[in-house]
Amino acid sequence: MNKVRSMAVAVALAVSGLGMASQAQNSGRVTAADDKPLPIKADHPGRTTFERQCAPCHAAGPGDDGARMLPGTATLAARYQGRLPGALELRTDLGPEALLYFVRNGTGGMPSFRKSELSDADIAAIAGYLKATAEANGRR
Ligand code: HEC
Numbered sequence: 023m024n025k026v027r028s029m030a031v032a033v034a035l036a037v038s039g040l041g042m043a044s045q046a047q048n049s050g051r052v053t054a055a056d057d058k059p060l061p062i063k064a065d066h067p068g069r070t071t072f073e074r075q076c077a078p079c080h081a082a083g084p085g086d087d088g089a090r091m092l093p094g095t096a097t098l099a100a101r102y103q104g105r106l107p108g109a110l111e112l113r114t115d116l117g118p119e120a121l122l123y124f125v126r127n128g129t130g131g132m133p134s135f136r137k138s139e140l141s142d143a144d145i146a147a148i149a150g151y152l153k154a155t156a157e158a159n160g161r162r
Pocket residue numbers: 072075076077078079080093094095097098110116120121124125129130131132133135140148
């Protein structure tokens with residue numbers, strides 16, 4: 023191999039190496055760290071309701087009982103592939119109206135909730151809690 027050609031090969035390898043590194047970074051960003059508990063949970067009135075009604079499927083980490091079956095978090099992390107976090111507590115795009123729609127209608131493997139189970143005000147409080155927690159964890 024002459025010198026120019028071997029330089030070209032070295033550059034090509036370096037470039038593809040960079041590509042791999044940034045891919046690895048992207049996949050790490052999913053905070054499918056959905057494996058690790060969130061560092062900060064906002065002190066917000068919606069927190070208790072979220073933890074009781076939603077966290078069993080949507081928590082950001084193992085539940086208090088150590089269970090790792092988080093079908094909501096797992097499904098959303100797989101769907102969004104890092105474009106959005108799997109954990110609802112890290113999402114900033116779910117306002118009260120969007121949340122109300124999903125919670126009243128259910129979606130895919132998620133059950134719907136009746137007003138007797140969760141009031142509109144409860145759902146609005148959950149939306150407030152999700153936003154506050156996402157922000158407390160540096161997401162805007
Ligand atoms: C029994 C498990 C379970 C419970 C309880 C549950 N969810 Fe879900 N949720 C899921 C699953 C699974 C999905 C993904 C469904 C799909 O699209 O395939 C989901 C999807 C969602 C989505 C859609 C997000 C998106 O980007 O598409 C929202 C919003 C949501 N859940 C909010 C809530 C809230 C708020 C609660 C509590 C009031 C809750 N969920 C309770 C399992 C659950």
